[in-house]
Amino acid sequence: MNFSKKNHEHKNENVMNVSKKVILSVAVIAALGLTSCKNETKKETESSTTEMSKEIAMTDLSFGVRGNCGMCKKTIEKAANGVEGVASANWDVDKKKIDISFDDTKTDAMAIHKAIAASGYDTEKVAGSEEAYKDLPGCCQYDHDMMMNQSDDKKSDDHSDHDI
């Protein structure tokens, strides 16, 4: 019997289309919110301040990035964090993989790939800038053939699936 919300939306037909969109985004936001922290989806749907939306509109992304060491990590993460909308970036030196959380209303995955590539590092989708690569410290001039985006059980240099 608690349909008061629905009745309210039926009152004005002009508002219907807008309402549908609002309901949709509220549902999406609620779903996202539930995965991270319960009951945090109050009335923040209308305000879109950057700080407020931090925990409701973030998209997680993870992809391979080549690199060698802690210095590489700093450069790669700095490049990713330099993209507007990126909330966090964490590159794993062993897995050659970065985990990123970003606001997809402000940027997209490709922009992040490009920013990292511009800093000299190869990603799964974009080859690193050779100019920037040359300027990297010697220890950071990683092997362009190295495997990236490795899972824990797949660290070896396996060339067994050569099909030539």
Ligand SMILES: [Cu+2]
């Ligand atoms: Cu390095």
